[in-house]
Amino acid sequence: MKTIGIIGAMREEITPLLDFFKEYNEIQIGGNIFYVTTYKNYNIVIAYSKIGKIHASLTCSTMGLHFNADYIIFTGVAGGLSNDLKVGDIVLASSLCQYDVDISAFGHPLGFIPESKLYIDTDSNLNEIAKRAANKQNIELKYGIIASGDSFISDKDKKQWIIDNFKACAVEMEGASIAVVSSLLNIPFCIIRAISDSADDNADVSFDEFLEDSAKKSASFIISILDEME
Numbered sequence: 526m527k528t529i530g531i532i533g534a535m536r537e538e539i540t541p542l543l544d545f546f547k548e549y550n551e552i553q554i555g556g557n558i559f560y561v562t563t564y565k566n567y568n569i570v571i572a573y574s575k576i577g578k579i580h581a582s583l584t585c586s587t588m589g590l591h592f593n594a595d596y597i598i599f600t601g602v603a604g605g606l607s608n609d610l611k612v613g614d615i616v617l618a619s620s621l622c623q624y625d626v627d628i629s630a631f632g633h634p635l636g637f638i639p640e641s642k643l644y645i646d647t648d649s650n651l652n653e654i655a656k657r658a659a660n661k662q663n664i665e666l667k668y669g670i671i672a673s674g675d676s677f678i679s680d681k682d683k684k685q686w687i688i689d690n691f692k693a694c695a696v697e698m699e700g701a702s703i704a705v706v707s708s709l710l711n712i713p714f715c716i717i718r719a720i721s722d723s724a725d726d727n728a729d730v731s732f733d734e735f736l737e738d739s740a741k742k743s744a745s746f747i748i749s750i751l752d753e754m755e
């Protein structure tokens with residue numbers, strides 16, 4: 526049986542999934558609780574990492590190296606950067622980058638780390654499955670670059686800086702670490718994010734208001750993806 530690892534950053538992002546699956550075993554590793562269950566022909570392992578790239582890296586590594594996940598799916602919320610994104614819209618990441626990496630003093634492009642890549646692509650097969658699931662439900666998916674970094678972006682100048690330098694359509698704090706770890710471990714992965722705010726001067730208020738709803742939207746879309754998998 527294949528194993529799907531589903532990761533959120535915050536408890537609110539996985540609660541709707543735990544409510545859906547209802548029964549699971551709990552395994553504690555590295556400060557995370559991994560909720561283990563089955564669905565269709567899959568083992569499902571769900572965890573929230575805590576916020577930020579480092580936490581998400583540990584959780585994703587544990588999914589791969591301890592639970593032998595065959596697929597990794599991230600569910601959560603993000604700040605919208607594109608003007609056409611509004612609260613509640615769902616983004617499927619085409620690729621991920623770390624906007625807060627800067628070794629440009631040595632002539633490297635912003636976001637680039639030697640022996641790695643500036644943009645790490647998500648898995649095309651999982652993305653096709655996500656697109657099919659969206660079509661069936663008349664969900665208009667936004668497909669684009671997501672930029673990650675260890676800051677909550679709530680400032681229009683910082684927002685514009687990320688757009689200008691990375692061409693990203695959404696910003697969050699974990700996606701790129703899932704991309705780095707999954708790609709190095711050769712695990713196909715995809716990143717789903719529902720918009721909670723617009724990363725502008727009102728982002729904190731918007732986030733608090735819409736976290737729960739947007740987290741639910743992302744999580745229920747994850748179930749649609751699982752239903753679309755063979």
Ligand code: SAH
Pocket residue numbers: 534535576577601602603604605676677678679696697698699721722723724725728732
């Ligand atoms: N209110 C929380 C902190 C949330 S940090 C607390 O006090 O504990 C924001 C979380 O949502 C991160 O996990 C990040 O991935 C995502 N996110 C949503 N909007 C974001 C934005 N504008 N900038 C960066 N991350 C954002």
